[in-house]
Amino acid sequence: MSDLLERLRGRGWRLTSQRRVVAEVLDGDHVHLTADEVHARAVRRLPGISRATVYNALGELVALGEVVEVTTDGRAKRYDPNAHRPHQHLVCSGCGVIRDVHPHGDPLAVLPTEERFGFTVAAVEITYRGQCPACA
Amino acid sequence: MSDLLERLRGRGWRLTSQRRVVAEVLDGDHVHLTADEVHARAVRRLPGISRATVYNALGELVALGEVVEVTTDGRAKRYDPNAHRPHQHLVCSGCGVIRDVHPHGDPLAVLPTEERFGFTVAAVEITYRGQCPACA
């Protein structure tokens, strides 16, 4: 975590108590929190921190590549702090729980050139859907 | 299209002029429209059709498996009438244009058993991201 804060400072990120708390919340649990959940946890550590500030900090962390946004349900975006380890997501259609998963091979490789329509393809996001053991 | 309407009637779908128009709009162009875009086109054919009705009809078509919802940008959901031909999506990070694509092989097969955590995996959604020729 201090690695993260150091990295951010090195990039000219002004280190405020609010930003520190948001970064700590994301680092604390290896989960997929919504912005409101991040805000709720941040408030516990720093009462009075505003929702707008949390949104700002999350947006900056995403822009800096430290956190990735995932939208698995068409509702609130979720923030995944595991940005430096490439992975995909497995989502339970029943309860919505999300697990990080690692498919075999390079997911980009299975898209043939003639199916790329001249695009320069840079990234791929995969969502596997099914029922978790508890919901099945 | 009349196939679709017949199929829906066969399933007890009460065929109203509004539902007919929504189905026709989706069938007309092979595109990925937002609910508001569907509404705008539906109004041209049936002035006065309400947004709520369009949302209702779209939700029913999705539930019936005739249309799939796609959320590629965290904003408005898009409705893809090409539900019976399995495919994935290639999205331009610049202009947002969406193309249907067909990767090689079975996308489910690349997820090893030990990465499924006991889930019964039923479906997979893949979004490839890159720059289209015009934006590159």
Next chain:
DNA sequence: ATCCTACGATGGACCCAATCCAAGTCAAGA
């Protein structure tokens, strides 16, 4: 240690997509 100032935080208004609801309408079976 103190000052300066540009960058960050605040919260309340605002926006967009979507859903809800009570009242009115109508498809289609009898």
Next chain:
DNA sequence: TCTTGACTTGGATTGGGTCCATCGTAGGAT
């Protein structure tokens, strides 16, 4: 043709997110 339960309507409401004017402060300069 009648009847009725399913469908439509539009206006209010919700949920998630953004905007903005004002206030506060991190951290470099002195």
